[in-house]
Amino acid sequence: MPVGQLLVEGLAIGACYGLFATAVFWLAFVITMLFSILLGVLIEFLFLRPAKHPSILGMIVITLGAEMFLMGLASWKWGAEQKFFSLPLNPSVTYEPVKGMIINNWAIAVFAVTACIMLFLYIFFKYTKLGVAMRATQQNKHAAKIMGIRTERVFSFAWGFSSLIGAVAGMFFASRATLDPAFMMEPFLRAFAAAVLGGLMSIPGVIIGGALMGLIENFFGYYWPHWKPIIAFIVIILVLCLRPSGLFAKHYVKKV
Amino acid sequence: MMFKKKMLVSVIAVWAVLCIAQAAPAAPPAGFDDNEIRIGQWGPQTGPAAPWGSVARGSKLLFDIVNEEGGINGRKIKYFIRDDMYNPAQTVGVVKELVERQGVFAFVGGVGAACGMAVKDYLAANKIPWVGPSAADQDFIQPLNPYLFAVYPLYRDEANVLAQYIVEKLNMKKVGMLYQNDAYGKDGLEGAKERLATYKMSLVAEIPVEPTEKDLASQILRLKNSGAEAVLMFVNPTAAVIALKTAANVGFKPQWISSNTLSDYPLMFKISGGLWEGVITGAFGEIPDSTHPLMVKYREAAKRLNPQERWGTFYSAGILFADPLVEALKKAGRNLSTEAVMKALNSIKDYQTIGPKINWTEKQHQGTDSVMIQKCGPNASYIQLQGWTTNDLATWKKK
Numbered sequence: 327m328p329v330g331q332l333l334v335e336g337l338a339i340g341a342c343y344g345l346f347a348t349a350v351f352w353l354a355f356v357i358t359m360l361f362s363i364l365l366g367v368l369i370e371f372l373f374l375r376p377a378k379h380p381s382i383l384g385m386i387v388i389t390l391g392a393e394m395f396l397m398g399l400a401s402w403k404w405g406a407e408q409k410f411f412s413l414p415l416n417p418s419v420t421y422e423p424v425k426g427m428i429i430n431n432w433a434i435a436v437f438a439v440t441a442c443i444m445l446f447l448y449i450f451f452k453y454t455k456l457g458v459a460m461r462a463t464q465q466n467k468h469a470a471k472i473m474g475i476r477t478e479r480v481f482s483f484a485w486g487f488s489s490l491i492g493a494v495a496g497m498f499f500a501s502r503a504t505l506d507p508a509f510m511m512e513p514f515l516r517a518f519a520a521a522v523l524g525g526l527m528s529i530p531g532v533i534i535g536g537a538l539m540g541l542i543e544n545f546f547g548y549y550w551p552h553w554k555p556i557i558a559f560i561v562i563i564l565v566l567c568l569r570p571s572g573l574f575a576k577h578y579v580k581k582v
Numbered sequence: 583m584m585f586k587k588k589m590l591v592s593v594i595a596v597w598a599v600l601c602i603a604q605a606a607p608a609a610p611p612a613g614f615d616d617n618e619i620r621i622g623q624w625g626p627q628t629g630p631a632a633p634w635g636s637v638a639r640g641s642k643l644l645f646d647i648v649n650e651e652g653g654i655n656g657r658k659i660k661y662f663i664r665d666d667m668y669n670p671a672q673t674v675g676v677v678k679e680l681v682e683r684q685g686v687f688a689f690v691g692g693v694g695a696a697c698g699m700a701v702k703d704y705l706a707a708n709k710i711p712w713v714g715p716s717a718a719d720q721d722f723i724q725p726l727n728p729y730l731f732a733v734y735p736l737y738r739d740e741a742n743v744l745a746q747y748i749v750e751k752l753n754m755k756k757v758g759m760l761y762q763n764d765a766y767g768k769d770g771l772e773g774a775k776e777r778l779a780t781y782k783m784s785l786v787a788e789i790p791v792e793p794t795e796k797d798l799a800s801q802i803l804r805l806k807n808s809g810a811e812a813v814l815m816f817v818n819p820t821a822a823v824i825a826l827k828t829a830a831n832v833g834f835k836p837q838w839i840s841s842n843t844l845s846d847y848p849l850m851f852k853i854s855g856g857l858w859e860g861v862i863t864g865a866f867g868e869i870p871d872s873t874h875p876l877m878v879k880y881r882e883a884a885k886r887l888n889p890q891e892r893w894g895t896f897y898s899a900g901i902l903f904a905d906p907l908v909e910a911l912k913k914a915g916r917n918l919s920t921e922a923v924m925k926a927l928n929s930i931k932d933y934q935t936i937g938p939k940i941n942w943t944e945k946q947h948q949g950t951d952s953v954m955i956q957k958c959g960p961n962a963s964y965i966q967l968q969g970w971t972t973n974d975l976a977t978w979k980k981k
Binding site for chain 2: 401405406407408409410412420428430432433499502503504506509511512513540543544545546547548551552554555
């Protein structure tokens with residue numbers, strides 16, 4: 327299901343709005359998480375379920391459409407101007423474990439949260455009944471259905487969880503920049519590119535793809551700032567020419 | 583059969599629309615009559631640039647005051663604001679609607695260089711004066727557009743003045759620059775380089791930023807390692823906030839200096855979580871709590887006529903962009919015509935209200951080369967550092 331997970335990146339941002347301004351942080355945090363899950367389930371139910379047999383491309387288009395709809399909704403409700411957003415992490419608290427390598431609370435939190443989510447996903451897909459059902463549904467929906475898996479429910483759950491992860495990523499991004507309805511559009515493109523780089527169907531692949539993408543961008547961006555915005559995409563085109571399913575995908579070719 | 587019939591009907595419909603559309607463009611209705619002068623402005627009231635929408639509402643305040651004081655030579659001003667959502671395609675639509683349906687005598691303000699570029703030639707073709715675009719663009723003034731009168735200082739001039747301030751007043755020798763990779767940022771870059779060259783200095787780092795970029799880590803590290811004591815920013819509000827937050831993350835604390843586009847301190851202070859304190863910016867108008875008699879008058883009027891509006895730099899900018907048109911309308915007298923107003927606009931000399939001194943001639947429509955320099959103090963307060971400063975290197979003046 328990592329496709330859905332990456333596609334929803336940013337979808338649940340609407341949830342972050344307003345809540346944070348009005349409530350105590352942790353309460354708001356929990357509510358946002360719950361809301362983002364509901365939102366993900368709702369999107370799957372309203373937009374994806376009615377689409378009969380969508381291809382991956384079809385799904386991407388539907389999700390993009392849903393994202394634009396939500397962005398419009400958010401700017402209608404809360405206004406389109408930039409807002410301040412912060413996590414309770416002081417950005418000015420920095421550590422220098424090795425000379426010349428400065429790390430701050432924000433980055434530590436990102437690493438920690440990503441590691442937790444990855445560990446959870448690994449255990450979930452490998453050992454839980456629902457996780458196995460999800461993998462089965464992804465590989466062959468019809469066979470899974472015949473085996474008694476309620477695939478609709480699996481999709482709902484996948485979207486709910488994807489949306490939750492998207493909301494977490496969105497909050498980290500917003501705390502580093504500003505919050506406005508369209509602010510995840512750019513990271514979303516990069517996240518998608520990272521997923522393509524790593525291999526859409528492999529979770530470690532996606533994470534390594536993301537890390538590679540960040541490293542390539544920043545190293546190139548340092549020496550040739552003019553090239554920073556496009557270098558990642560050049561790399562992806564090269565990778566796709568050489569390994570069309572991404573760097574880490576187990577090559578799966580449908581035989582006719 | 584049914585299909586053919588439908589086809590025929592739709593062909594006829596399309597044809598009919600084309601015929602009517604061909605016949606429609608007659609001369610646009612006149613922009614004034616014995617009782618009123620119609621003036622228009624486009625500006626983003628919704629959408630991503632909505633915070634700049636206050637410019638159009640600021641001009642409304644000025645026209646309301648003029649009307650309260652009895653209008654101009656017996657005519658009241660009827661003012662139209664149209665929301666274009668900062669989208670040039672929509673700007674064209676709303677401007678055509680105002681010109682061809684309502685009949686508009688002149689336009690004032692208008693946020694966005696791209697939005698202005700989209701309608702510049704249309705307005706000139708219809709002989710409609712356009713005073714005080716709320717954007718700076720070399721293409722507005724060169725080559726000369728007889729109907730366009732610019733108030734806004736050029737970014738190149740502003741960067742020149744800011745660079746001079748950094749070197750001469752702040753005594754900083756290492757200047758880095760973060761600029762948006764478009765006309766706005768590049769004009770700023772040129773200006774800064776031009777000024778530094780006079781001191782035989784050059785920028786220690788020139789870092790471009792794409793307007794949508796969300797990760798500036800490598801750019802900021804580059805600036806940090808260049809040893810820059812001052813960083814000049816010609817970027818958009820979001821990029822500026824990301825730059826400041828990222829710099830705080832890596833312990834980089836230069837003196838930040840920015841163009842006037844980021845001079846709305848309450849907004850910048852809020853969205854940067856207070857990091858904006860200490861940032862120096864250029865400015866095209868008096869500070870909001872200025873004791874300048876006209877500022878006092880406008881501030882009081884705003885409290886009375888538009889109490890829910892925040893009294894900020896962009897709102898008062900709407901006044902100073904429209905001021906010269908009011909002056910020219912007064913000078914043109916009761917016997918109003920476009921020619922008379924054009925003549926009055928072309929003879930505006932050393933005219934100053936709450937903005938820079940404006941000079942227009944028939945050959946030169948860039949009104950000023952001056953900016954002020956201000957600093958964001960605690961709680962988003964304004965500190966005036968330097969009054970109106972002209973750019974003695976302004977290239978457009980030499981032509």
